[in-house]
Amino acid sequence: MRRVFSVVTSFCLMTLSGCSFFGYGLYKKAEWAPPEMAARVKFPNSYEKGAHLEGPMVVALAAAMNDFLPPGTVPRKGDDPVARCLSLRETFQVSVWQPNDNNIFFVRFTPDLSRCAPGAIITDGGAEYAVDAEGRILARK
DSSP states (O other): OHHHHHHHHHHHHHHHHHHHHHTTTOOOOOOOOOHHHHTTOOOOSOOTTSOOOOHHHHHHHHHHHHHHSOTTOOOOTTOOHHHHHHTOGGGEEEEEEOOSSSSEEEEEEEEOGGGTSTTOOOSOOOEEEEEETTSOEEEEO
């Protein structure tokens, strides 16, 4: 009985360490700036002119973004400049719209290649999502 317990325990530990070794279930945490850079930051007195997203809209946006460009997406070696550009989240302008009060949000990603591949022209490269307030993707086009 003791041997069976030992084998089962060993198997569980190997499996768990293997999952963490390969990064399953992990996400990349935000990088923090050095303290000397952070010391220069001055927070605004008001956010009146800022973009205001309410909780369900944030959930819908996060669901669409994670499907469109999952966390950890990196350009592959050998990709052309446009493909590399399209694999970066910062390339895209994002619009979120809730046309009425039915908890369905429309999220559109539009590429702005001037940010990383100036002069390049593409006819498509974005996407549109319909997402509910719980973060379930209803449709994509």
